[in-house]
Amino acid sequence: MMRMNAFNETGPGEPEQDANSALIELDKGLRSKNTGERCEAIVRFPRLFEKYPFPILINSALLKLADVFRLGSNFLRVWVLRVCQQSEKHLDKILNVDEFVRRIYSVIHSNDPVARALTLRTLGSAAGIIPERQQVHHSIRRSLDSHDSVEVEAAIYAARMFAAQSKLFAVSMCSKISDMIRGQATPASMKLQLIPILQYMHHDTSTASMVNELCMELLASYPAVEFVRVTLNAMTTLASATLIDVPDQVAVLLKYLRDDPRLSVKRHALKLLLGLAKRGAHLWPRGALENLIDSTTRLLQEGNGSSDLLLRTLDVIEVLSRSAVTCDTNMDENSPLSSLCIDACYSHDPLVAVKSVMILSRIACYCYQEGLPVNNMQHVISSLESLIVLLALDNSHVYQLKLCLMSTVKLCQAHPAHAPIFVDVIVSTLMNANSKHDSTDKQTVVLCEALGAIGSIGDNVLLPLLPDILEKLRQTTDANTKVMLCTLLFQMVAGGYEWNNECLEAIDGVIKVVDGWSKYRIARGAARYGHHGIATQIFKGLKESVASEQLHFWLSGLELLTSAENYLADDNSETVDDEKANIVGKLNGAISRYASACASFKAASTPLRSLQFASEYAKLRCEFLQALVQLIHSCRSLCTSPPPAIALSIVVATKDDFQRYGRVTYQLRKSAQDFRTCADNYHKLYQSAFDADQGSLENIRAFQNICRLMANSVDRICSGFNPATGHQHNELGEFVFGTSVEMRQLARCCLEVRRLYAPVLQISEVEEAISHSRVDALISQVMLLAGGKVRLPMPRYFFQALQATVVKLSVSPQPRVLGEPVCVPQGSQLALKIEGVLRHGKKASLFRSVAAVCISISTCPPSKINSDAKINGSNQESSANELQQTVVPHRDFFACEFLLSLGGGANNCGNNLNSGPGTSTTGTGSGNSSNGSQFQVTASASILDEDGQVWKCGPRSSLQVRVHEEPTKRKLN
Known part of the structure; x- marks a missing residue:
């Protein structure tokens, strides 16, 4: 454990090292004479890059690793290669690219073919930053003619990486790769590795056409399963990039689906058709969907792997049905697509039946949205009802049940008149579930979620189900089910109704038997729907049963907040005049609780x-x-x-x-x-x-x-x-x-x-x-x-954030002594560099994503800021001079530079501004002391989403700058 801590593996409760300290510790490991410690230091570099993704650190670290690669053994070179492959998104932050490449490339002249192979693989992993290096291209071409298989395989890997990045390399290597594939001396295993390189030859029409001809020739010359799959995959990827070849490629894949007797080839053809369907249904040729359905129907009649192939076909059709083109052309009652899906709705495979119903319901939703006549609605409703009842009986079909219920909710949203039908089915299924077996608990939770989704569509949809929900709440023993049922109760009463004694007794009975986390979830649901009286009682009991001081204060705050809203909701006034007389007292009481x-x-x-x-x-x-x-x-x-x-x-x-x-x-x-x-x-x-x-x-x-x-x-x-x-x-x-x-x-x-x-x-x-x-x-x-009369609904974000985005800023220069200002000579300009990193949680871009970051720089003397704070309060920034620059993050990293002129009343200016900033004149400050004027420079970040909306959620970083006079100028004065 001590050795791990020596390499920046801090344990719980230990202070984290800064970037320089961590790099120094790893550098000590690289200098060790023990090979194990050197390897341990090397493999910790990717974690260092993720934690401190700044160009200066990454440049220094990778140059050190390049030295290890140049001077070390092949064993150490393998680990350096792994670091480069794992840190591919950070390689473009290398400042001295030429020096990094020179140290790596020097090993290419070694007499050891393994060393040359490792060099080629390392250069291939860095192809994103050196795509047009001619000497590397020449080395790859030369190594392809090597007699050592290890070196040739490494050259093939490097060629694939460079072909994906460089148009020049891809075009120049096309003939070479073609000759090697056609050559009789090239082993079959090596040809299988060469064929995937062809998928990157999409930079011009002539090259793409030549590659297609070569692939068709390979399909005819090499009918083995491995060759057919690899060649079809290369052709499909190439067609997805060029788009103009998509119709022809769809025809080729349908031909193999129809004529090739091998099931593995048919499955692979359907997999590639699924990828082309995701590119867009509008790219498919006319009649392709009908051919796909005919081929699948014929295979079903033959009974050759019917269930698996039918499921894969339905996957393709389900993706195509997301397009309005497919729904519009197949909305007729007797269309081939409708006939296939209606027959598949009664399949013994639950997933096949669910996929079929999903397609039919999506077509029905399209017709409802467009105001078109809806066909086969009776088949859709009856199939959904049957599937809900059957899938809720087996715990192994939770995924299929979720898909089925999702289609049900979308259908109710498109046509709310169907909601009562499906609500009755779901509730009857929920009531018939045997609560004594844990196997039905997951299904019960999923059914409750579907009821909540349908209940949010319109008012009073779930209100007739109140007796059934209360009965199920008394019967069930699962805590998650109880929480979901309580949430349904909160949703029912939130429509403007009052609580009766039966419902309150049911909630109290649940609170007495569930654990603390379930109580918190129930209270959270009550607060979100505005039932603050129930939430107050639960939070009051929970705040004394937690071990953390922070959790105690959090629950105490929730109790006070909900009690304030409950205090407003309590209406004991008999007349309107009494209510008017009491309103001030109620408001004052709520305000004190909120404080x-x-x-x-x-x-x-x-x-x-x-x-x-x-x-x-x-x-x-x-x-x-x-x-x-x-x-x-x-x-x-x-x-x-x-x-x-x-x-x-x-x-x-x-x-x-x-x-x-x-x-x-x-x-x-x-x-x-x-x-x-x-x-x-x-x-x-x-x-x-x-x-x-x-x-x-x-x-x-x-x-x-x-x-x-x-x-x-x-x-x-x-x-x-x-x-x-x-x-x-x-x-x-x-x-x-x-x-x-x-x-x-x-x-x-x-x-x-x-x-x-x-x-x-x-x-x-x-x-x-x-x-x-x-x-x-x-x-x-x-x-x-x-x-x-109005219940305050607490927003979900008040309790939990499903998406997490954090912006971190680094401002340079920094003072040598912490707390001291940065000194700038009178008449000079301050070069300010802002670097930032975007950190995301587990679910990145769930609701919105970062398209750009707007960096604002404001300069103002501290004395002026203090005076503005006394006069204007929150309007402190109005008097400050501001510069703005919008930068687009690259792999979650962004950087920009500003040139500030702080002395003598000169105008502020910025270097390389993407959008012209509004520059204004700065004052000389209030200080005429011998120390010069002092300014405060504040950098703040705002996020621009994909819709162009500005979100002011970034951090702020302040820097004290002192403008002093030169000693020579003082003597002249």
């Missing part, structure tokens, strides 16, 4: 789990409730603070007619500004949630829209906007809510707020602008938003 929850979330944060989104979301909810309280106080000031006697003179002085109403005008305008600030903060939170799922983003956008709606309501009263021409009235029509159950509830709330907003829009000449009726309308809106 405590924010403190708990901060205490639960760790460097590995920052809880930034949860803290910001709770903080914004607290700010929104504070804005509602302030609005109520502002509305009541209409009665408590009458206008002063000098109100008319104030109107004349300010030219503001609304000043005649006195203090209420100022209070209402401040409330409108609070709502606009809260809406802006929700927008900033939206921009920071790059990894959030779509439902969480819709949740944030909904509350942003509600804040805008409230701000517009107040503005109409106290600012005199014309509803016919004001742009705010147009913005109210742009609100977009999600389609989930909880978001539909928010949409209904927004519509009700708009209805209460109507009296505000009715402006007449007789009625006062700030009148009691309009103020009462505002108070009614507040009571609707905070009176417990």
